[in-house]
Amino acid sequence: MKKTLSLLAVLAVAGVASTPVSAEASTRYVSALAGVTWYNDAEASLILTSPDVPFLTSPMIALPMDSGFTGVAALGCDYGDFRVEAELGYQRNSFENSLAGTVIYDEGEDFAGISSFDSHVDIYSMMANGFYDIPVGGGVELYAMAGVGIAQVNINAEATIDYDISYSSGSVTLAVDTHETTLAYQLGAGISIPVSKGVKLDARYRYFATTDFNLNALVNVEDLSSHSALVGLRVDL
Numbered sequence: 587m588k589k590t591l592s593l594l595a596v597l598a599v600a601g602v603a604s605t606p607v608s609a610e611a612s613t614r615y616v617s618a619l620a621g622v623t624w625y626n627d628a629e630a631s632l633i634l635t636s637p638d639v640p641f642l643t644s645p646m647i648a649l650p651m652d653s654g655f656t657g658v659a660a661l662g663c664d665y666g667d668f669r670v671e672a673e674l675g676y677q678r679n680s681f682e683n684s685l686a687g688t689v690i691y692d693e694g695e696d697f698a699g700i701s702s703f704d705s706h707v708d709i710y711s712m713m714a715n716g717f718y719d720i721p722v723g724g725g726v727e728l729y730a731m732a733g734v735g736i737a738q739v740n741i742n743a744e745a746t747i748d749y750d751i752s753y754s755s756g757s758v759t760l761a762v763d764t765h766e767t768t769l770a771y772q773l774g775a776g777i778s779i780p781v782s783k784g785v786k787l788d789a790r791y792r793y794f795a796t797t798d799f800n801l802n803a804l805v806n807v808e809d810l811s812s813h814s815a816l817v818g819l820r821v822d823l
Contacts (some may be wrong), residue, residue, distance in 0.1 A: 612663040619658050619788060619818030623677050625651040626811045651707070654679030656814045660715070664822075669717040673733065674710075677794070677812065681705040681743070691749070698749035701757065705743030707810075709796075711770055712736055725780040737770035737796050739810065769797045784822035791815060 655678050662671025681703065691698035713735035720728045743762045749755060776790030795811035 612665050614823040615662050615664055615820050616823060617660045617662065617671070617788060617818060617820040619790060619816040621656055621814055621816035622653055623656040623679065623812045623814040624653050625679050626813075651679045651681055656812075656816065658816065662715075667719055669719065671715045671717070673713040673715055675713060676711075677709040679707055679812075681707070696751040698747055700745050701748045702746040703743070705741065708740040710738045710740075713770070713772060727778045729776055729778065731774045731776070733772045735770055736767055738765055738767045739796060740765040771795060778820060786820045787817070788820045789817045
């Protein structure tokens with residue numbers, strides 16, 4: 587499903603970018619929006635290399651996240667019914683403390699579980715977006731958007747794992763402070779409302795996702811995606 591959505595986003599942006607239009611017909615603008623983002627639970631497996639831990643790879647575990655902040659800034663061209671833009675974005679969320687107590691290894695009498703967990707994730711993105719605007723009267727427009735680009739995912743995490751096996755027991759602390767650059771795509775819809783000449787209020791829903799990736803050979807992350815509600819301004823230049 588994620589590959590299908592990514593392909594649709596690529597086709598949408600490529601189709602807009604390849605449409606023949608004259609530079610004189612466009613209106614350049616800048617925009618800035620900020621809001622709240624909610625991540626879907628990510629899935630990850632820990633690839634553990636400590637000699638004190640009696641296993642190499644944990645099963646996939648859910649990584650629940652708290653809501654966080656997101657913001658975007660863009661430079662674009664408005665051609666009437668459609669727009670194209672280059673966007674810089676930022677998202678920050680923390681993993682929920684409820685991950686403490688998660689069992690990551692349980693085989694017979696051998697057991698290991700997370701006793702404490704503290705982490706946050708920062709995502710910096712560069713996206714190329716395409717928009718289709720639908721006038722509804724009075725200068726108000728509804729729009730749909732799609733974008734593709736790259737994202738740098740930074741994860742800072744520290745987990746304490748308690749284990750009890752037949753020949754040893756204890757705890758080990760694992761720390762991850764690393765980043766990875768991966769492909770990303772987004773889909774969204776919104777409304778723009780004129781508030782003065784050349785200035786519009788912009789409110790948007792956005793779905794954002796990355797492809798699967800590994801972090802420093804320690805953590806394999808899957809299904810990192812988020813939903814955001816953003817509001818801001820679009821100003822003609």
